Amino acid sequence: MEKESEKKTADIDNGVVAMAVRYQGFDPAAYLQYNYTPPRADFQRSDSIVPWKLSCLHKAFTEGDIDGDLLVDIGTGPTLYQVMSGCEVFRRVILTDFLEVNRKELKTWLGGGSGSLDWTPYLEYVCQLEGRSSSAASDKASRLRSAVTDVLPIDVHRQQPLASGALPPTGADCLVSCFCLESVSPDVASFNRALGNISTLLRLGGHLLLIGALGESFYLGGPGLQIPVVPLDEAQVCNSLKATGFALVQLSVYTLPPDMRVGVDDVSGVFFAKARKL
Numbered sequence: 001m002e003k004e005s006e007k008k009t010a011d012i013d014n015g016v017v018a019m020a021v022r023y024q025g026f027d028p029a030a031y032l033q034y035n036y037t038p039p040r041a042d043f044q045r046s047d048s049i050v051p052w053k054l055s056c057l058h059k060a061f062t063e064g065d066i067d068g069d070l071l072v073d074i075g076t077g078p079t080l081y082q083v084m085s086g087c088e089v090f091r092r093v094i095l096t097d098f099l100e101v102n103r104k105e106l107k108t109w110l111g112g113g114s115g116s117l118d119w120t121p122y123l124e125y126v127c128q129l130e131g132r133s134s135s136a137a138s139d140k141a142s143r144l145r146s147a148v149t150d151v152l153p154i155d156v157h158r159q160q161p162l163a164s165g166a167l168p169p170t171g172a173d174c175l176v177s178c179f180c181l182e183s184v185s186p187d188v189a190s191f192n193r194a195l196g197n198i199s200t201l202l203r204l205g206g207h208l209l210l211i212g213a214l215g216e217s218f219y220l221g222g223p224g225l226q227i228p229v230v231p232l233d234e235a236q237v238c239n240s241l242k243a244t245g246f247a248l249v250q251l252s253v254y255t256l257p258p259d260m261r262v263g264v265d266d267v268s269g270v271f272f273a274k275a276r277k278l
């Protein structure tokens with residue numbers, strides 16, 4: 001007779017395995033087009049989502065309470081915007097993703113190639129936030145390329161999400177993770193476990209910068225590829241951070257205007273959380 005706890009564990013594993021299978025069809029180029037081109041990435045609009053995210057990250061990295069040597073991005077996907085401010089603060093940056101197609105996309109750009117998206121407008125915008133002239137974008141690209149030392153496989157559902165020895169024994173000084181945990185977790189319990197798993201990668205007192213979707217139940221990971229998402233609200237995000245040993249430092253929320261709802265997901269808002277590991 002299967003014990004209840006064994007059945008629950010089996011269900012948990014089945015949900016995670018099903019999610020991993022779903023991700024095999026992920027299309028980085030399509031995903032970038034859906035979410036990282038206008039209107040969601042319109043640098044002429046003050047209410048566009050990407051400028052909001054870049055401003056949150058810039059402020060969080062530069063307001064003086066974050067420092068250290070190593071920044072790790074959890075579930076980087078095929079995007080680089082997450083570390084364009086952080087690469088000025090940390091000597092070393094590690095990017096991570098579950099899929100080889102995304103790691104390849106990142107390595108192409110890092111190797112000087114042009115990937116599926118032109119990141120120049122992003123680099124120019126972050127240069128402006130930093131008070132540099134936007135012509136400094138190519139210098140920033142060089143700094144980013146030299147700061148990123150590794151692009152590693154990761155699985156946030158493992159108690160040890162990275163290969164042993166991937167990080168120094170003291171762990172990362174800061175983690176950043178954008179739109180990953182809620183998009184790979186079948187339910188809130190799985191989301192909380194994943195948050196606890198990635199916390200093991202962060203030193204005590206280190207910061208977590210978490211960006212994620214609110215009210216999202218699915219998104220398109222490629223043409224016709226609906227990927228399920230566990231819907232979160234602000235209260236759940238706060239509860240999950242507290243339950244996994246983080247002190248919330250700051251929470252900001254962006255509510256999508258109607259014309260940002262373009263049919264590639266059913267997200268209603270985006271949260272930005274700055275938290276510290278207790």
Ligand SMILES: Nc1ncnc2c1ncn2[C@@H]1O[C@@H](CSCCNC[C@@H]2Cc3ccc([N+](=O)[O-])cc3CN2)[C@@H](O)[C@H]1O
Pocket residue numbers: 020023026035040049050074075076077078097098099102154155156157179180183184213216219265267270
């Ligand atoms: N087990 C795993 N461990 C770690 N990473 C894993 C695992 N499985 C998959 N991954 C990895 O995680 C994935 C990260 S991309 C997830 C996309 N999240 C949803 C999408 C994003 C988005 C973007 C922008 C806006 N907006 O309003 O501007 C809204 C939204 C909401 N929809 C992907 O890289 C996969 O490769």
